[in-house]
Amino acid sequence: MRLVLLMSLVCVMALTACQRNAPAPAAAAPVVAKPAPAPKAPEPAMPARTHDESSYAEPDVVRISNLTLDLAVDFDKKQLAGSATLDLAWHDLQPHPLVLDTRDLAISKIEGNDGTDTWVPLTYELAPRDPIFGSKLTINSARQMRQVRITYATSPQASGLQWLEPGMTEGKQLPFMFSQSEAIHARSWIPLQDTPGVRFSYSAHITTPPSVMALMSADNNPAAVRNGNYSFRMEQAVPSYLLAIAAGDLVFRRISDRSGVWSEPEMAEKAKAEFADTEKMIQTTEGLYGPYRWTRYDLLVLPPSFPFGGMENPRLTFATPTVIVGDKSLVSLVAHELAHSWSGNLVTNASWKDIWLNEGFTTYVQSRITEALYGQDVAEMERVIDQSELAREIANDDIKPADQVLILPPLTGRDPDDGLSDIAYTKGAWFLQFLEQRFGRPTFDAFLRGYFDHFAFHSISSDDFESWMRANLLPKDPKAVTDAELHAWLHEPGIPVFAVRAASERFNAVDVARKAWLDGGALPASAATSKWMTQEWIRFLEGMPETLTAAQVAALDSGFHFNGTPNGEIAMRWYPLAVRSNYTAARPGMAAFLQKIGRRKLIIPIYEALVKTQDGLAFAKGVFEKAKPGYHPITTASVEELIAKAKPAH
Ligand code: BES
Ligand code: ZN
Numbered sequence: 001m002r003l004v005l006l007m008s009l010v011c012v013m014a015l016t017a018c019q020r021n022a023p024a025p026a027a028a029a030p031v032v033a034k035p036a037p038a039p040k041a042p043e044p045a046m047p048a049r050t051h052d053e054s055s056y057a058e059p060d061v062v063r064i065s066n067l068t069l070d071l072a073v074d075f076d077k078k079q080l081a082g083s084a085t086l087d088l089a090w091h092d093l094q095p096h097p098l099v100l101d102t103r104d105l106a107i108s109k110i111e112g113n114d115g116t117d118t119w120v121p122l123t124y125e126l127a128p129r130d131p132i133f134g135s136k137l138t139i140n141s142a143r144q145m146r147q148v149r150i151t152y153a154t155s156p157q158a159s160g161l162q163w164l165e166p167g168m169t170e171g172k173q174l175p176f177m178f179s180q181s182e183a184i185h186a187r188s189w190i191p192l193q194d195t196p197g198v199r200f201s202y203s204a205h206i207t208t209p210p211s212v213m214a215l216m217s218a219d220n221n222p223a224a225v226r227n228g229n230y231s232f233r234m235e236q237a238v239p240s241y242l243l244a245i246a247a248g249d250l251v252f253r254r255i256s257d258r259s260g261v262w263s264e265p266e267m268a269e270k271a272k273a274e275f276a277d278t279e280k281m282i283q284t285t286e287g288l289y290g291p292y293r294w295t296r297y298d299l300l301v302l303p304p305s306f307p308f309g310g311m312e313n314p315r316l317t318f319a320t321p322t323v324i325v326g327d328k329s330l331v332s333l334v335a336h337e338l339a340h341s342w343s344g345n346l347v348t349n350a351s352w353k354d355i356w357l358n359e360g361f362t363t364y365v366q367s368r369i370t371e372a373l374y375g376q377d378v379a380e381m382e383r384v385i386d387q388s389e390l391a392r393e394i395a396n397d398d399i400k401p402a403d404q405v406l407i408l409p410p411l412t413g414r415d416p417d418d419g420l421s422d423i424a425y426t427k428g429a430w431f432l433q434f435l436e437q438r439f440g441r442p443t444f445d446a447f448l449r450g451y452f453d454h455f456a457f458h459s460i461s462s463d464d465f466e467s468w469m470r471a472n473l474l475p476k477d478p479k480a481v482t483d484a485e486l487h488a489w490l491h492e493p494g495i496p497v498f499a500v501r502a503a504s505e506r507f508n509a510v511d512v513a514r515k516a517w518l519d520g521g522a523l524p525a526s527a528a529t530s531k532w533m534t535q536e537w538i539r540f541l542e543g544m545p546e547t548l549t550a551a552q553v554a555a556l557d558s559g560f561h562f563n564g565t566p567n568g569e570i571a572m573r574w575y576p577l578a579v580r581s582n583y584t585a586a587r588p589g590m591a592a593f594l595q596k597i598g599r600r601k602l603i604i605p606i607y608e609a610l611v612k613t614q615d616g617l618a619f620a621k622g623v624f625e626k627a628k629p630g631y632h633p634i635t636t637a638s639v640e641e642l643i644a645k646a647k648p649a650h
Helices: 004-021 265-275 278-287 332-339 358-373 374-394 422-439 441-454 462-472 483-491 503-518 534-542 550-562 568-581 584-596 601-611 614-630 632-642
Strands: 062-074 079-090 098-102 106-112 119-121 122-127 134-137 149-154 161-164 177-179 198-207 211-215 229-239 245-248 249-258 259-263 297-301 317-319 347-349 459-460
Touching: 004 297, 004 614, 062 106, 062 550, 079 098, 079 374, 106 122, 106 134, 211 229, 211 568, 245 459, 249 278, 259 265, 259 278, 265 297, 278 297, 278 332, 278 358, 297 332, 317 332, 317 462, 332 358, 347 358, 358 374, 358 422, 374 422, 374 503, 374 534, 422 441, 441 462, 503 534, 534 568, 550 568, 550 584, 568 584, 568 601, 584 601, 601 614, 614 632
Parallel strands: 062 198, 259 297, 297 317, 347 459
Antiparallel strands: 062 079, 079 149, 098 134, 106 119, 106 149, 122 134, 161 177, 177 245, 198 229, 211 245, 249 259
């Protein structure tokens, strides 16, 4: 009895493992799961998929194994148009409907191919549009299709695409377009299973006007000839949120044999200089966690409207130009996106409630890279900034207690972008730092390296991580952590009282200088401030009281020229302080900043400060109206929501 139970359990586990790793089935082969290869070591099978409540797809029935895109980039219509062909791996022989995710796609035709290489039209239903999840697409067929081809066009308002007129670019000559698929925006430009639990390889044929260069999260060729006709292949299986495309006036600059930077020509040399340490970062991470498995690592510098700091699109990180400040002080962004090549792109969160597996692990690895390249003091300053920010958000009730746990309940009905907070990033990384402190660096490094190797190219849940940790880390030193401590980190809100807070001596010096000035002394001398990194300016501003006197803000501005600063990290702290202190002289610089930059993190705090008063709200609305045509749909949505919810006090 026990043996039978065990055997069937092994079969189920082997089948699951086999299905997850199955290559695209050959066109006419019978649809049966291949037997699992004989196990080499008594390793546990890969965990079964957990349901993803952010997708309509049914990966237990069928999985996309390969995607073939054939798309034309039409800047006049602000549209991608063409076809997506999905190769399908079904889990049994019965015909089932194929359910896909879409948002705002105009579908003109769907055809199927049952393996005999004849294409037949298929009937389908496109459900009404859900504001968060888009339209469920159900494709019917009496026979099981091995391939399905959807002919479609995107909407000019596609949530995952931004279309820029030439005037909104640096060079002002050519238009620009780019995608941002994470978390659930891939469905707005490709009909597919939009869940991080499904991975597939892809090929793409992309046409553009001949003067425009196109790039994807795939095998970009640094020597590609610009001719408007581009082909890409991504052999490694990736989830939908890592599909990416960009097109514009893009040139390449080499950093090393396997890395370089793409940008508009005007930015190219500055970008190359700022990101010159990229190869060193790759080598550092390889030394810690094993080989970089994605061949090239290139960066693409986007226009300032890019709504994020960075996006870890495989082989081609998308980056905001706002980190190009001339002194490499913000390149931990590159460390972060590069780190995702292990945490996230290799070992992927199975659904968005598990996003701390992507972002918390990445923030931890980022800090290790920063420490190795720029010193412990820099890594510490960044940890202090992150931890103080999280403490503020918790104290201000910005994150409700139920969302302050690492292992979240299902996000049923919620937009995964809303569920994202500094809990995933900062508490996630802090938990790993805690484990590192308790088990010691050598043990923890070996554990993490083994984790990346074991789960490479798989999507896993928080529970899978917890089981792996209990089996592979805790036994190394059974007394290192208690169950109560683990429970506090994983399942309780807030930061555990026993967590060791980061501390920075360089920040202590900044605090002393600020206090001396607030107490009536002189502004910090340029002998000191000329050596400050961006992080020290951040600390200087963040420690200011809620409001300053008119004389104080004016003195700060004339001493340090904060108005009009090109450094967004400084701007996002200076302008709110100016608003709170009623320093209207900051308004022209602030308006210019809000109209140029679309990175959400940098501009939202300024809008938040403005909408607190009637007068500020009116100013914010005026600026937003002018800025909106240049904002990305993701940024527009955030600012609109903020303005709609505003309750100005006076
Ligand atoms: N993957 C994220 C960006 C993201 C997360 C987009 C969730 C959509 C949904 C990226 O790696 C990231 O964390 N970017 C940060 C960079 C920072 C922490 C260095 C950003 O954009 O601010
Ligand atoms: Zn990240």
